[in-house]
Amino acid sequence: MTAAQRTNQVIDVRQWPESEMYSPYPEGTREKRLYSCPSPSPFKFLICGHKYLFKQSSHRYPEQFWTEVLAYQLGMKMGVQVPPTFVAINSDNGQCAALIEWFFEYPSNEPERYTPGGDFMQRLLPKYDRRKGGLHNFNTIRKFLYALGKGENLEGDWVAYWATTFTFDALIGNTDRHQDNWGIIWRFPVGVDLARGRLAPAFDNGTSMGHEIRNEDFTKFLDESRLRRYVMRGTHHMKWSLADADRVNHLAFLQRLCGTFPAAKEHMAAALLRVNAADMGKIAGRLTRYDVPVRFSEERADFVVRLLSFRHQWILEGLA
Numbered sequence: 436m437t438a439a440q441r442t443n444q445v446i447d448v449r450q451w452p453e454s455e456m457y458s459p460y461p462e463g464t465r466e467k468r469l470y471s472c473p474s475p476s477p478f479k480f481l482i483c484g485h486k487y488l489f490k491q492s493s494h495r496y497p498e499q500f501w502t503e504v505l506a507y508q509l510g511m512k513m514g515v516q517v518p519p520t521f522v523a524i525n526s527d528n529g530q531c532a533a534l535i536e537w538f539f540e541y542p543s544n545e546p547e548r549y550t551p552g553g554d555f556m557q558r559l560l561p562k563y564d565r566r567k568g569g570l571h572n573f574n575t576i577r578k579f580l581y582a583l584g585k586g587e588n589l590e591g592d593w594v595a596y597w598a599t600t601f602t603f604d605a606l607i608g609n610t611d612r613h614q615d616n617w618g619i620i621w622r623f624p625v626g627v628d629l630a631r632g633r634l635a636p637a638f639d640n641g642t643s644m645g646h647e648i649r650n651e652d653f654t655k656f657l658d659e660s661r662l663r664r665y666v667m668r669g670t671h672h673m674k675w676s677l678a679d680a681d682r683v684n685h686l687a688f689l690q691r692l693c694g695t696f697p698a699a700k701e702h703m704a705a706a707l708l709r710v711n712a713a714d715m716g717k718i719a720g721r722l723t724r725y726d727v728p729v730r731f732s733e734e735r736a737d738f739v740v741r742l743l744s745f746r747h748q749w750i751l752e753g754l755a
Contacts, residue, residue: 485542498732552615591634606750607643608685
């Protein structure tokens with residue numbers, strides 16, 4: 436397990452070597468740069484020579500990078516695979532960001548390659564529009580993963596993976612698990628003809644936890660009816676099937692998954708019961724103590740905990 440980052444261990448990437456091939460990193464809408472951790476590592480939770488993505492906030496939402504850090508810590512608590520994510524700055528220009536551990540190509544691993552879900556969707560659905568993602572659906576994905584698993588090309592329990600990942604997304608209110616925010620990591624064992632794949636950790640979690648809500652609007656969500664309406668509008672990025680006209684809200688999607696795969700409910704409940712409101716308050720409160728130019732305010736911490744606690748109870752009741 437990755438060691439925890441203490442509040443006095445803000446990472447400064449000012450002198451870290453930058454990847455010439457991937458910086459600025461081309462994927463997504465938020466500015467990112469790819470760095471390599473120097474040797475010796477400044478902190479024991481960082482891996483010498485490994486890549487880290489310095490992911491900034493949207494210019495419209497300067498505190499957004501905090502949601503990536505909070506999502507990682509919640510994911511750890513829930514037993515969900517999320518790439519280790521830390522608080523970082525570049526002291527040359529005062530930029531703040533989430534520093535996200537590259538989730539494959541570790542220095543000690545066998546050769547690996549990553550394929551984003553969008554590549555599979557385009558092969559499986561010839562009319563797939565990768566920019567819009569309107570045909571992104573779970574039925575197509577599950578048939579593909581079932582075939583991979585049957586051929587012994589996929590490691591792990593993919594039903595359990597999606598059950599916990601979708602539960603995690605529902606809890607944080609993530610609406611952006613699009614076709615390029617999931618994928619498969621392939622390894623090529625020596626002496627084995629076939630590549631073996633595993634589903635990548637749940638990465639790119641910044642479009643969540645009310646990141647777009649302005650500080651002056653937090654008090655409006657003290658009204659539970661307003662909070663409920665906000666939560667009910669949230670949907671997973673993917674539809675359930677190609678035949679569906681629209682996406683459904685987070686809870687309805689989880690309920691449908693349980694109806695199709697009864698074992699999924701046990702995985703969902705286990706993930707939810709590993710975390711409670713007190714845990715959420717402790718994690719969010721701790722983030723307010725990092726001394727960086729863009730701080731995680733106590734007001735936002737209170738709002739996020741209120742939102743997470745409401746979602747947590749909503750999901751538990753909906754799955755009962």
